[in-house]
Amino acid sequence: xxxxxxxxxxxxxxxxxxxxxxxxxxxxxxxxxxxxxxxxxxxxxxxxxxxxxxxxxxxxxxxxxxxxxxxxxxxxxxxxxxxxxxxxxxxxxxxxxxxxxxxxxxxxxxxxxxxxxxxxxxxxxxxxxxxxxxxxxxxxxxxxxxxxxxxxxxxxxxxxxxxxxxxxxxxxxxxxxxxxxxxxxxxxxxxxxxxxxxxxxxxxxxxxxxxxxxxxxxxxxxxxxxxxxxxxxxxxxxxxxxxxxxxxxxxxxxxxxxxxxxxxxxxxxxxxxxxxxxxxxxxxxxxxxxxxxxxxxxxxxxxxx
Numbered sequence: 001x002x003x004x005x006x007x008x009x010x011x012x013x014x015x016x017x018x019x020x021x022x023x024x025x026x027x028x029x030x031x032x033x034x035x036x037x038x039x040x041x042x043x044x045x046x047x048x049x050x051x052x053x054x055x056x057x058x059x060x061x062x063x064x065x066x067x068x069x070x071x072x073x074x075x076x077x078x079x080x081x082x083x084x085x086x087x088x089x090x091x092x093x094x095x096x097x098x099x100x101x102x103x104x105x106x107x108x109x110x111x112x113x114x115x116x117x118x119x120x121x122x123x124x125x126x127x128x129x130x131x132x133x134x135x136x137x138x139x140x141x142x143x144x145x146x147x148x149x150x151x152x153x154x155x156x157x158x159x160x161x162x163x164x165x166x167x168x169x170x171x172x173x174x175x176x177x178x179x180x181x182x183x184x185x186x187x188x189x190x191x192x193x194x195x196x197x198x199x200x201x202x203x204x205x206x207x208x209x210x211x212x213x214x215x216x217x218x219x220x221x222x223x224x225x226x227x228x229x230x231x232x233x234x235x236x237x238x239x240x241x242x243x244x245x246x247x248x249x250x251x252x253x254x255x256x257x258x259x260x261x262x263x264x265x266x267x268x269x270x271x272x273x274x275x276x277x278x279x280x281x282x283x284x285x286x287x288x289x290x291x292x293x294x295x296x297x298x299x300x301x302x303x304x305x
Contacts, residue, residue, distance in 0.1 A: 004292050006043040007034075007061075013045055016281035022292040034060055043068060043288055048277060049268075052076045058085070066291050070280040071271070072146075073221060074301045075194040088287045088297040092145050093280040094271030099149035101270040102189055102219050103157075105242035107133050109215055109264050133157045139164065139181050141201075142191035142220065143172045150189065166197070182209040187217060194221035195304030204229040207239060215240040219270050222247030227257065234260035244270045 003024040008014060017025045026037040030047050034057070042063050046054045048070040055077060058064060066086045067077060074089045081087060108114060110131040119126035136159050140147050143165035151161045162181060168174035173181060182188060188210060192198045202218065202225035210216065218225055222245040233239040240262040249268060251257060257265075287297035 004043060005037055005041040005063075006045065006288060007038060007041045008045045009047045010277060010281075012277040012281050013284070016278070016285045017288065020285055020289045020292065023288065030054060030057070039063070042066065043291065045070065045284060046077075048280060050076070055080050058082065066288070066297070068284050068287050068291075068297070070277070070284060073193060074304065075221060078195070078301060078304050086291075086297070087301040088291075088299045089301050090280050090283045091299045093283045094276060095145040095149045097273045097276065098146050098191070098219055098270040099153050100273075101244060101266070102146075102150050102191070102217055103153045105217055105219075105244070105264060105266070106136075106138070106154075106187060106189075106215070109240055109242050110136070114264050133159060135159070136186040137162070137184065139178075139185040139188045140191065141175070141178060141188060142193075144191070146191045146219070150191070179206065179209040182206070182214075183211055185214070186211070187215040189217040190220045190224060192220050192224060193305055194223055197304070199223050200226050202226060202230065204232075207233045210239055212238055213240070215242065217242045219244050221245050222249045231257050231260055234263050237261055240264075242266075244268055 003022055005024045005026055006017060007026050007028045008017065009028060009030050014025050014027060017023050026035055028034055028038065038061055040063050041061050042065045044061060044064055045068050058081060064085050066088060067081060069089045072089050072091045072094060074087060077087050110133045112130040116126060134157050138154060138159050139162050140150060141164045143163040147163055154161055162185065163172045164175055164178050164181065165172045166175055190202060204226065207229055216239060225247065227247050230241065234241055242264040244266045245268050246257065287299050290297045
């Protein structure tokens with residue numbers, strides 16, 4: 001077998017794949033004309049956080065056999081690739097950064113950092129007693145790599161964590177128990193991938209099962225939550241929330257969620273830290289190397305995961 005042509009959009013991709021045997025690395029401009037080598041490309045690497053429109057490039061790659069993502073979220077590509085084209089995600093690349101954001105968001109809400117920033121801007125000395133993360137009971141819905149990193153980072157704060165996954169296993173509860181478990185926890189962190197099974201998971205019933213004053217942290221994808229139901233709970237003041245994602249995204253300036261009290265909102269920055277591309281391409285190179293060897297990439301996406 002000759003070299004396998006891989007299309008990459010960044011310098012970091014060229015550098016990461018330079019030492020992978022059996023690979024011809026070709027740069028391409030995601031928003032421009034494809035190079036002539038695209039006609040023989042078997043692997044496509046879309047840009048980090050590529051828009052959903054990026055899927056259209058697949059139609060111009062007749063020899064394509066694998067799409068290798070730089071993010072763990074694969075929802076924009078699942079079910080939209082031709083038969084015979086595999087999909088591999090970048091699970092593990094951004095777990096530490098996302099877990100760091102989760103811990104930071106929890107601390108920010110409990111210690112009232114957003115309120116203090118607003119007071120600083122207004123030059124107002126707003127002394128008051130805040131809540132604390134220490135001793136909280138946190139339910140983590142999603143028991144993958146990000147959850148493992150989150151549990152480790154929360155442990156020094158004396159936080160009790162409970163994990164929930166699609167199916168129960170030793171030390172992990174099944175998703176069918178989530179409504180019962182919500183009532184026993186002070187906060188719920190959601191870090192599931194967006195699939196047909198998780199779309200709208202955080203609905204009115206889910207939110208109603210959370211105790212008064214509980215904190216919801218969504219570090220997954222916006223459509224995992226019912227925005228209207230969440231906005232209603234926040235507007236009433238019954239719940240708190242820290243969101244790194246919304247639906248729609250970006251959030252329109254006139255959306256009522258902006259004015260909801262008890263909301264700490266970030267513009268999808270959980271994994272957007274220095275070194276993100278280097279880490280992503282390190283994982284991508286491992287997946288592509290396995291593909292070149294004729295093996296199944298370890299991060300092959302199946303059933304949306």
